[in-house]
Every structure is written in structure tokens, then in C-alpha cells.
Amino acid sequence: MKNRWLIALSAVGIHISIGSVYAWSNFTDPLIEQFGWSNSQVQLTFSIAILFLGLSAAFLGHFVEKYGPRKAGLLAATLFGIGIFGSGLAVNLSSLPLLYVFYGVLGGVGLGVGYIAPVSTLVKWFPDRRGLATGLAIMGFGFAAAISSPIMDALIKSVGTANTFYILGIAYFVVMTISSLYLEKPPVDWAPAGFNDKMKQDQSKVKKDLSQLKANEAIKTSRFYYLWIMLFINVTCGIAILSAAKPLAEESIGLTTTEAAALVGVLGIFNGLGRIGWASISDYIGRPNTYTTFFVLQIILFAALPHTTTSLLFQVMLAVVYTCYGGGFASIPAFIGDLFGTKQLGAIHGYILTAWAAAGLVGPLFAAWMKDTTGSYGSSLTYFAGLFVIALIISLLIRKDINKLRNLNRQQFEGKAEVS
Numbered sequence: 001m002k003n004r005w006l007i008a009l010s011a012v013g014i015h016i017s018i019g020s021v022y023a024w025s026n027f028t029d030p031l032i033e034q035f036g037w038s039n040s041q042v043q044l045t046f047s048i049a050i051l052f053l054g055l056s057a058a059f060l061g062h063f064v065e066k067y068g069p070r071k072a073g074l075l076a077a078t079l080f081g082i083g084i085f086g087s088g089l090a091v092n093l094s095s096l097p098l099l100y101v102f103y104g105v106l107g108g109v110g111l112g113v114g115y116i117a118p119v120s121t122l123v124k125w126f127p128d129r130r131g132l133a134t135g136l137a138i139m140g141f142g143f144a145a146a147i148s149s150p151i152m153d154a155l156i157k158s159v160g161t162a163n164t165f166y167i168l169g170i171a172y173f174v175v176m177t178i179s180s181l182y183l184e185k186p187p188v189d190w191a192p193a194g195f196n197d198k199m200k201q202d203q204s205k206v207k208k209d210l211s212q213l214k215a216n217e218a219i220k221t222s223r224f225y226y227l228w229i230m231l232f233i234n235v236t237c238g239i240a241i242l243s244a245a246k247p248l249a250e251e252s253i254g255l256t257t258t259e260a261a262a263l264v265g266v267l268g269i270f271n272g273l274g275r276i277g278w279a280s281i282s283d284y285i286g287r288p289n290t291y292t293t294f295f296v297l298q299i300i301l302f303a304a305l306p307h308t309t310t311s312l313l314f315q316v317m318l319a320v321v322y323t324c325y326g327g328g329f330a331s332i333p334a335f336i337g338d339l340f341g342t343k344q345l346g347a348i349h350g351y352i353l354t355a356w357a358a359a360g361l362v363g364p365l366f367a368a369w370m371k372d373t374t375g376s377y378g379s380s381l382t383y384f385a386g387l388f389v390i391a392l393i394i395s396l397l398i399r400k401d402i403n404k405l406r407n408l409n410r411q412q413f414e415g416k417a418e419v420s
Helices: 004-023 025-035 039-059 061-092 096-125 130-159 161-182 195-200 222-253 257-285 287-307 311-340 345-352 354-374 378-419
Strands: none
Touching: 004 039, 004 061, 004 096, 004 130, 004 161, 025 039, 025 130, 025 161, 039 061, 039 096, 039 345, 039 354, 061 096, 061 161, 061 345, 096 130, 096 161, 096 311, 096 345, 130 161, 130 257, 130 311, 222 257, 222 287, 222 311, 222 345, 222 354, 222 378, 257 287, 257 311, 287 311, 287 378, 311 345, 345 354, 354 378
């Protein structure tokens, strides 16, 4: 029998590797200086990778369910490893299209498969602590940039851009392969020691899944679209802040370029802490309460940020926003398990993650458009506060859906008890 905590560690290994995509900015200036490419040409590489992350997560979710987490993890290791390694070849050949193909397309597909493969497995290994388990893995994704960024910077300065891609491609392939080989679904009807007894005695706070649906059944329910919209809004607003945090801090509270850059690095830590923190809290207060809390907090914060001139308060508010952004990602797999069960959780998670792909395009573009139109990033924050009002309403509507399903399950259970 596999150790479920080592399964969790394996998931972290995969996510720390693929999460290095968030440190892409380390390559921006070296590529611009070396080839004279424009900033937008180089940044498009990252956008393509995130787009294919979302698309591959949606289309290959069924692959994860059919072939299991080990094969899915090995596929991710191969594609992501080739994508990063091949980016070195693109640099040696001075080819921007090749960089798009290797880093953007192949790397992006590896990202998508690697993201969902271990997460869906962890939910099954941790029925008692779903939030904690998925939070651990997705925290690795959030912290990855902080770990890989200084390594990338040191390698680029010492061995050059192309060789950095070669070294990282091999390293990520090795780490992801070793991690994937330990991944495995738990046996059918497996549960942690004492879990079933506690469930029978009603001593556990863990509630039974509301349903056990296949992915194609899940997308026919209203609660699937409620989850999609909540994640889309949370990521759209959060990723816009991520993309504009440095200039926003400079124009709002007068930080220098160096101070603002340091602030962005520190805020990245809160992104990671929010993933493990909020996901763990959701095990105790429930996923619906967690998401409602996200939206109430961010309505207040996004409305207040444009009018905040006190440096410390501004930075604290941004830090809380970053925790909510990370927490939204980490809590969604457990929420999916609660509402749809674990039968095809990986495939459903993949469908939900298309919200990330869409938000990755909408959020930064809207913030940039507002900056060009009004001359300030702060003006877009008021609109984002309005979006969070919509998200709050959705988080209340989904409760009605949950209560209806819970009542239906209770009636069916009572009916069976009367028959027996």
C-alpha cells in the first residue's frame, strides 16, 4: 500500500516543476537583448503556454481518468521536459516561432496534464482532508516561481539562455518522472484508518459527496457553471493585479521601481500561503463559506485600493488579495469532489480550468486597456469590485443548489430505510 503523504509529496514535485512557468519573466530581457524581439513578442510565449494549459486540462482530463495518474504524469514530464529543452534549440536557431511551439504549445500541454493529474488523485487519497491535500500540491505551483527564479537568473548569467533551457528541461523531466512513478489511485472503496467508522457514527465533519457524476453529466448541471463563473471572476481580477502589481504600487503609493519589484516578490509568497491556508480552512468551514469569504473580502479591498495612499495598508490589502487568488485555485478541486464526487474528478477539474485560460486573457488585457484609456491601473479596480459582487451572488445561488441536492439525497435515504 502506497503512503498517501508520499503521494502528496510526489504531487508537490510535479507542481513545483511546472509552476516555474510563473518565472518566465527571467527570460524576457535576455531574449529581447539577444535578438531584438519586442516585449509583446516575448510575452506572447507565456500567454500561449497558459492558453494551452487550460485547453489541454479540458481535453486531456479524460486521459487522466482512463489511464491513471502515473501515465498522465509521465506524459506531462515528457511534454514539459521536451518543451523546455526544445526552447534552448529555438534560442540557438534564433527562431521565435519555434519558441512558441516548444515553450508555448508543448510546454503548455505538459502544464495542463501535469496540473490535474496529481490533484485528482490526492482528492481520492484524502477524503478526510481534501482541502489540505490539494492545497499542498497547488501551493507548490504557487511557490515554484520563488524557488526557480533565482536559479534561472544564476544559470542565465553563467551559461547563457539556451543552456539554461537545456539544463532546466532535463532537471524538470527527471523530477517529474520520479514523482509520477509513485503516483497511484487508491484501491476501490479505500479509506483512511477509522474514517468509515467515524462517518457511520456521525463523528466526522466530513460530509458525503452530494453525487457521483461523470464529466459529461456534470457539465449539464447548473452548479458546474456556478463553479466556472466563480473561478473565472476570482482569477480574472487576481491575475490582472498580478500582471500590474509593480506599476500599480508605483503610481498608487509612490514606491520606487526597486521597492515595487521587491513587493511583487513578497506578494508571491502570499499567493503560495493562500493556497495551503485557505484550502485547509475550507476543510473546517466548508467550501461554500470559503468562496463567499473570498468575494466579501475582495469587494471591500478592490473598492478601497484606489483610494488608499498609506503604503503599509496598501501592501497588506494586496497581500490579502493574493491569498484569495491562490486560495481559489487550491480549493476548487475539493469543491468539485464535494459536488460531483471522485468518479471523474480529473476530467471535471480540466473542464473547470478553462475558466483559468479565459481569465488569463481577459484580466491583464482589461487592466492594460483601462490604463491606456484612463491613464491609471487603479480605475480598473472599481470594475473588478463590481465583478466580485456578481461572484458573491453566485456563491449564494450555489448554496440553494446544494441544499436541494442534499434534501433529495436525504429523501432517497429515508425511502430506502422505510423499504428495508
